[in-house]
Amino acid sequence: MPGMICLHGHFYGMFSRGMSLKGGNPSCFKEILEQLWWRLDKALQPEDVKYSALVCLLQAIKCGTTTIVDHHASPNSIKGSLDEIASATLESQIRSVLCYEVTDRNGEEGALEGIKENIRFIKKCLINEPNPLLGTSFGLHAAFTCCDETLTKCRDAMLELPKEVQKKTGFHIHVA
Template sequence: MKVLYNGKIITFNVEQPYIDNGAIVIENGAIKDLGITQQILSKYKNAELYDLENRYVIPGFINTHMHLYSTFARGFGFGGASPYTFKEILEQIWWKLDKLLDTEEEIYYSALMPAIEGLKSGTTTIIDHHASFGLIDGSLDILEKALKDVQIRGVLAYETSDRWGKELSQKSIRENERYIKKEKDKDFFNALFGLHASFTLENDTLEEVASIGNSLNVGFHIHVAEGIEDVEHAQRVANKRTVERLNDFGILKRDTLAIHCININEKEIEILRQTETTVIHNPESNMNNGVGVAPILEMDKKGILIGLGTDGYTPSMIESVKVAYILPKLHHRDPRVGSDLTRRML
């Protein structure tokens, strides 16, 4: 048992948000107790003591949506005119990059660098959505090793998509299935079933992944209505909007993370509420891609759980929370909104 004492502890607890001259008790890798230093030292007299020397202590941040491989997009050249639409951004940057990743070394260092940067800014858990179509088999184990080397927790998923054909789609499904069976509900690592987005997934693929994922009792990690292309595709192939189409296949449920949810309407918000799906907000990425502003205030009023991610734009949750705090005030032209929700998203 260890006691870290003489610290300024920020708890994010509404009832006791801050403890001056506080102490934290750690046992078997978990926080057992916290309080005022003198009271904790009197209660745990035989513990190993570590003086925090009046430093600030905060809970570790959880980056609820990250693409660690996006490290290699830094300085990525277009070789022509800059992309304008969201699909052009995917085609000219992200889909080029994920197809080129084909060695263990590339995948390892693409994860190691942002993991270190994230840890330096307070992130201790990363929920990652990975894609490396040049090397699929075992790729999630490579990510896991990188995070272990930095001592960061991870919830990992591989991006299933039909955009490169059925052979790679099937390999993606098998990688998800393999890793879920290996790591589901473990202490330091966990797994979700990764899906790219409705507009790159055909009906038979959605049927298959829904069957496998639900049989393994695992949630899905999927981009939802990030760009208008996702909505237009669902309307074209199913005569429904994105959230409706995914719900028909059983993708939306309590343990599923629906990333972005920008281009959605009131009916879709209600479906997200009814299915208890968690929505992940990525304000910097949304602004950078010019895809719009997610209706997070409306979803919050409906009681939908909303998390905060960085979507590969930055490893820093501090950067993301700054923008998450300011954006709804600008969007709604009301300086009173968004503050409490931003705190809860952390």
């Protein structure tokens, strides 16, 4: 039987399992983001990023998943965060497509660092150190957290890559 494929996930989300939220239950998606996800991703450090991936990869192996797309965010630990996840996926021998989630919610500097992390990792995976188990895309959070200027910067950064690299990758974004 062929392996399962997970086309979108957040490895660091494993830290939310069993977590209770202070201040009551969220009543809408934006409140879930503000009360849970955005607080959680701001707390992540490089070691957290790697171990959350390892735990999720172990579960994936047990469930027969052989390929995972991970849409990562760690606003206080951006640079090199995709390397931590890549290290875990290579250790587990699970195929992965990794990207960093660019957003304006952490200011212009955070958005620019996210753009740099995506481009750095795309170059690493598709030019400098290709590995058949590692793929990459350019991550964007969502239309409501990325202004037009940031989206334009992301497009422009991608267009600066060689054409053969552009053909092997794309953008990964939450659409709803």
